[in-house]
Each structure stands twice: as structure tokens, then as C-alpha cells.
Amino acid sequence: MEAPRTPETVIELAQVGRTFTVSRRTGVLRRERRVVHAVRDLSFTVRAGEFVGYLGPNGAGKSTTIKMLTGILAPTAGRISVAGLDPARRRTALARRIGVVFGQRTTLWWDLPLRDSFELIRHLYKVDRVRYRERLDRLTELLGLGEFLATPVRQLSLGQRMRGDITAALLHDPAVLVLDEPTIGLDVVSKAAMREFLRDLNAQQGTTVLLTTHDLGDIERLCRRVMLIDHGRLAFDGTLDDLRATAPGETSLEAVVTRLYTRDRLFQ
Numbered sequence: 531m532e533a534p535r536t537p538e539t540v541i542e543l544a545q546v547g548r549t550f551t552v553s554r555r556t557g558v559l560r561r562e563r564r565v566v567h568a569v570r571d572l573s574f575t576v577r578a579g580e581f582v583g584y585l586g587p588n589g590a591g592k593s594t595t596i597k598m599l600t601g602i603l604a605p606t607a608g609r610i611s612v613a614g615l616d617p618a619r620r621r622t623a624l625a626r627r628i629g630v631v632f633g634q635r636t637t638l639w640w641d642l643p644l645r646d647s648f649e650l651i652r653h654l655y656k657v658d659r660v661r662y663r664e665r666l667d668r669l670t671e672l673l674g675l676g677e678f679l680a681t682p683v684r685q686l687s688l689g690q691r692m693r694g695d696i697t698a699a700l701l702h703d704p705a706v707l708v709l710d711e712p713t714i715g716l717d718v719v720s721k722a723a724m725r726e727f728l729r730d731l732n733a734q735q736g737t738t739v740l741l742t743t744h745d746l747g748d749i750e751r752l753c754r755r756v757m758l759i760d761h762g763r764l765a766f767d768g769t770l771d772d773l774r775a776t777a778p779g780e781t782s783l784e785a786v787v788t789r790l791y792t793r794d795r796l797f798q
């Protein structure tokens with residue numbers, strides 16, 4: 531009998547660190563320089579087809595990690611590989627293999643109709659015209675984009691814009707999708723639809739998803755695995771059940787996570 535194949539590793543971080551040097555004025559002619567460790571000694575792997583939640587309190591280092599995974603920031607220590615590439619050195623090549631959505635800001639062209647933004651993205655990523663057409667039709671149907679494809683992005687509601695951003699991130703059929711607060715500000719119906727879409731994408735197409743969110747409903751409904759980062763370090767990595775088991779007696783995930791966030795300190 532053949533041994534089951536272990537899915538390949540698509541994201542790998544080995545002892546990754548990222549520091550920022552900040553300076554502040556402490557007197558008329560004096561400045562004090564301070565080194566901020568946004569991420570320290572961070573190591574983890576994500577395998578193809580996983581749906582991983584990446585949690586942490588404000589300032590924990592989530593955005594810094596995502597920026598390093600997508601090549602926007604280079605690490606100051608350690609090694610990163612995403613889809614077999616070093617993100618900071620191979621940013622353009624990586625862009626063809628991953629999709630990224632920042633819930634707080636759009637990657638679409640503000641003044642252009644949604645359809646034209648997609649067409650520009652097709653050119654940027656050199657997506658074959660026939661495959662692009664098929665994919666756009668499919669995403670239009672799944673995300674209900676039809677009625678506002680001709681609308682300029684600036685006139686879209688937040689929920690419509692978010693569906694546009696998700697489509698833009700998926701047009702080139704990436705193997706990895708990185709989501710930074712994709713449901714922020716969405717109403718309950720739009721949020722449920724977005725979650726259902728993401729769950730199907732992962733289950734049916736095997737797209738690997740790394741999701742950062744402060745919405746624990748996203749985590750409960752989507753993620754089998756959860757990583758928790760605190761002060762730039764990995765504080766927890768396990769299944770949702772493992773996470774619940776860290777705080778026996780707590781019934782809600784919110785209470786469990788609150789306990790972990792505040793275990794050692796409050797607002798340090």
C-alpha cells in the first residue's frame with residue numbers, strides 16, 4: 531500500500547525576526563534611539579490546503595508578519611519561503627503565486643469601474659485571456675458582482691468593494707491566499723457570505739489560506755488551525771480544540787482568547 535502523501539509546505543518561517551529603529555526627541559538637541567522587536571524568533575510552517583487563523587492582540591506583530599510573507603518588508607533575521615520563493619527577493623515572481631487582501635485598504639483603482647481594475651490586473655499578472663474570462667465569470671457568479679461590475683470603485687459600498695478585492699486577489703488563481711481582516715466592517719449577511727465563499731474556496735480548490743482577524747467568528751467558522759502571536763513571538767499553535775483546552779471552563783472562544791491575551795499582563 532502506498533503511504534499517504536504529506537501535503538507540501540507552502541509557507542515556512544525559520545527564526546524570523548524584524549526590528550524597527552525608532553527615534554524620538556528627548557530634549558532640544560537630544561534624540562533617543564530605540565529598537566522595536568516587532569517579530570522575534572518566529573518559526574512555523576503551513577502546508578498546502580490548510581486554513582490557518584493568525585491571531586494576536588493589537589501590536590503583536592501580525593501585520594509585520596504578513597508584510598514579510600508578501601515581500602513588502604524584508605526580515606532582519608531568519609529565513610522565509612512562500613511558494614518556494616524568498617518573498618523580499620522575488621516579490622514579482624511571488625505575486626503570481628499568492629493573493630493578498632488587506633481589509634482596511636483596497637488594491638483596486640479608485641476611479642475605474644471594477645471591471646477595468648480586473649482587466650488591469652489581468653495584464654499585470656499576465657493571465658491567459660480565456661482562463662481569466664472563465665475565472666471572472668465564476669467569481670462574478672459566486673460573489674454576486676454582476677450588478678456593479680461597471681461601477682467605479684469609489685461608488686461601491688464596503689461589502690461590494692471587499693468582494694471586488696477578493697476577486698482581484700483570486701483572478702490569477704493563486705495557490706496561497708493571505709487575508710488581513712477581510713470581514714472588517716461587513717454586516718452580518720455579507721460576513722456570512724464571505725465566510726462561506728472562503729470555506730468553499732479552501733475545501734473545493736485546496737487554496738491555502740492564512741487569515742488575520744480580530745473577529746473570532748471568522749476563526750470559529752473557518753480555521754482548523756490557529757496560531758497566536760504575542761509580543762512578536764508565537765505563543766500558541768494548535769487546533770481550535772487545543773486552543774479551547776487552554777482555558778477549561780470557559781465557554782466562548784472570546785473568553786478563551788481574552789484569557790490568553792491577558793494571562794501575563796494588561797495593556798503593556
Ligand SMILES: Nc1ncnc2c1ncn2[C@@H]1O[C@H](COP(=O)(O)OP(=O)(O)OP(=O)(O)O)[C@@H](O)[C@H]1O
Binds near residue numbers: 552566595
Ligand atoms: N514601520 C514601523 N516603525 C516602527 N515600529 C513599527 C513599524 N511597524 C510596526 N511597528 C511596531 O511593531 C509592533 C508590531 O506591529 P504590527 O503592526 O505588526 O502589529 P499587529 O499585530 O498587526 O497590530 P494590530 O492588530 O493593531 O494591527 C508594534 O509595536 C508596532 O508599533
